[in-house]
Amino acid sequence: MAGKELYVSAPGKVILHGEHAVVHGKVALAVGLNLRTFLRLKPSRDKNTMKINLPNIGAKLSWNISDLQTLVPSFQECEPVSPSPEQLDILKTFAGVSSGTKDTESLAILAFLYLYLSICGQLRRLPSLEIVVWSQLPTGAGLGSSAAYSVSLVAALLTASEKISYPAQDNIETARWTQNELTLVNGWAFQGEKVIHGNPSGVDNAVGTWGGALRYQAGQITPIERVPMLQILLTNTRVPRSTKTLVAGVKDKLLKYPNIMEPVLSSINAISEECQRVLQAAVDGLSKEHYSVLEELIDINQHHLNVIGVGHPSLDRLCQVTASHGLHSKLTGAGGGGCAITLLQPDIQPTVVDAAKQQLSDCGYQCWETSIGAPGVSLQSSSSLPEEVTRSLNTA
Numbered sequence: 354m355a356g357k358e359l360y361v362s363a364p365g366k367v368i369l370h371g372e373h374a375v376v377h378g379k380v381a382l383a384v385g386l387n388l389r390t391f392l393r394l395k396p397s398r399d400k401n402t403m404k405i406n407l408p409n410i411g412a413k414l415s416w417n418i419s420d421l422q423t424l425v426p427s428f429q430e431c432e433p434v435s436p437s438p439e440q441l442d443i444l445k446t447f448a449g450v451s452s453g454t455k456d457t458e459s460l461a462i463l464a465f466l467y468l469y470l471s472i473c474g475q476l477r478r479l480p481s482l483e484i485v486v487w488s489q490l491p492t493g494a495g496l497g498s499s500a501a502y503s504v505s506l507v508a509a510l511l512t513a514s515e516k517i518s519y520p521a522q523d524n525i526e527t528a529r530w531t532q533n534e535l536t537l538v539n540g541w542a543f544q545g546e547k548v549i550h551g552n553p554s555g556v557d558n559a560v561g562t563w564g565g566a567l568r569y570q571a572g573q574i575t576p577i578e579r580v581p582m583l584q585i586l587l588t589n590t591r592v593p594r595s596t597k598t599l600v601a602g603v604k605d606k607l608l609k610y611p612n613i614m615e616p617v618l619s620s621i622n623a624i625s626e627e628c629q630r631v632l633q634a635a636v637d638g639l640s641k642e643h644y645s646v647l648e649e650l651i652d653i654n655q656h657h658l659n660v661i662g663v664g665h666p667s668l669d670r671l672c673q674v675t676a677s678h679g680l681h682s683k684l685t686g687a688g689g690g691g692c693a694i695t696l697l698q699p700d701i702q703p704t705v706v707d708a709a710k711q712q713l714s715d716c717g718y719q720c721w722e723t724s725i726g727a728p729g730v731s732l733q734s735s736s737s738l739p740e741e742v743t744r745s746l747n748t749a
């Protein structure tokens with residue numbers, strides 16, 4: 354691969370049930386989303402420079418390879434390992450980032466530096482690269498943009514450093530790596546998530562890597578086969594929030610009120626189990642009764658998520674608006690604002706959906722009708738990229 358330009362993409366995700374509880378060992382059900390993060394990597398013309406350009410967050414940085422090379426002795430990992438506090442301190446000092454930062458750009462840069470130095474540190478010399486990452490996903494809205502960022506960076510860096518193969522063949526638009534290679538991508542992307550989130554469960558990077566529909570519990574990833582087609586309305590309240598802060602808040606509540614919070618997490622676990630049971634019992638299509646169960650599960654979980662402290666007035670409003678049209682919604686991802694999902698039954702009148710969407714956009718929210726179960730991280734030919742993506746990557 355050395356010396357080639359490459360394009361990689363990774364999907365965002367929607368958590369159907371189990372957000373937050375999954376951080377504490379419970380089950381989550383998650384699916385790949387057809388909004389993706391795209392990355393272009395090419396060798397730098399200037400042999401002593403590493404450049405990264407992140408147009409979504411307005412960050413453009415470059416470093417001297419010789420300066421980065423001085424950090425290598427503290428990294429050089431053979432396999433994915435958790436970033437140590439000492440390694441993070443070294444990176445913060447190098448990047449001029451204050452400790453305890455939750456700033457978007459700082460977290461993105463720290464994650465990049467950690468992954469670049471760890472993955473490429475064993476090479477004779479760090480490679481001079483130009484990397485652009487651009488995403489269709491809103492950043493920090495619960496759709497796993499941090500994981501899609503880490504997964505696409507890792508797949509590109511592992512390919513560029515020849516630790517995984519270059520799977521593309523002539524005339525093939527998208528190619529995927531082998532299961533073993535994807536396991537390595539997922540393992541490193543989890544470390545990137547740790548830099549950004551502090552204490553991630555690993556569900557988001559698993560969906561970014563494998564796509565489709567997954568059951569995730571304590572690191573165990575089980576693909577859910579033949580999930581019936583679900584129509585989902587995805588709404589972004591546009592209220593910004595930080596996964597890191599929300600995850601830390603739930604942990605504090607759990608430590609303070611273990612006897613009160615643990616049963617709530619167990620109930621969320623039971624909701625995920627029941628949802629999986631319904632989806633798998635209904636491979637030939639969901640009946641009206643199945644839909645009523647799924648709707649009730651959504652309502653109950655939304656109440657639980659409020660109890661554990663990750664609700665937000667914008668999400669309450671969203672649920673009220675959709676309920677007024679007979680629809681059921683819950684937050685997805687870390688909550689505190691960000692996105693919610695609304696289940697749409699297949700025979701729903703388009704006028705009902707349109708009226709709900711209109712009222713949501715009157716609240717200042719952004720809606721998408723999505724298809725779920727998108728493929729995981731992929732190597733793409735430049736000709737396979739939508740025009741919007743090519744433009745964003747090349748003009749950044």
Ligand SMILES: Nc1ncnc2c1ncn2[C@@H]1O[C@H](COP(=O)(O)OP(=O)(O)O)[C@@H](O)[C@H]1O
Pocket residue numbers: 390407408409410456457458459460461462486487488491492493494495496497498499500502549550594595596597686687
């Ligand atoms: N396209 C991107 N470019 C740069 N950084 C990104 C991008 N997408 C995500 N990130 C990083 O991920 C962080 C958002 O992660 P998080 O709070 O977990 O929200 P999300 O729900 O979108 O994953 C951002 O602050 C930024 O550091």
Ligand SMILES: C[C@@](O)(CCOP(=O)(O)O)CC(=O)O
Pocket residue numbers: 371372373374375376494495496497498499550552553554555556557596600685686687688
């Ligand atoms: C809240 C959590 O369950 C999901 C977070 O998703 P997001 O970063 O908000 O897209 C945290 C995790 O699983 O690591």
Ligand SMILES: [Mg+2]
Pocket residue numbers: 497498499500550557596
């Ligand atoms: Mg995230």
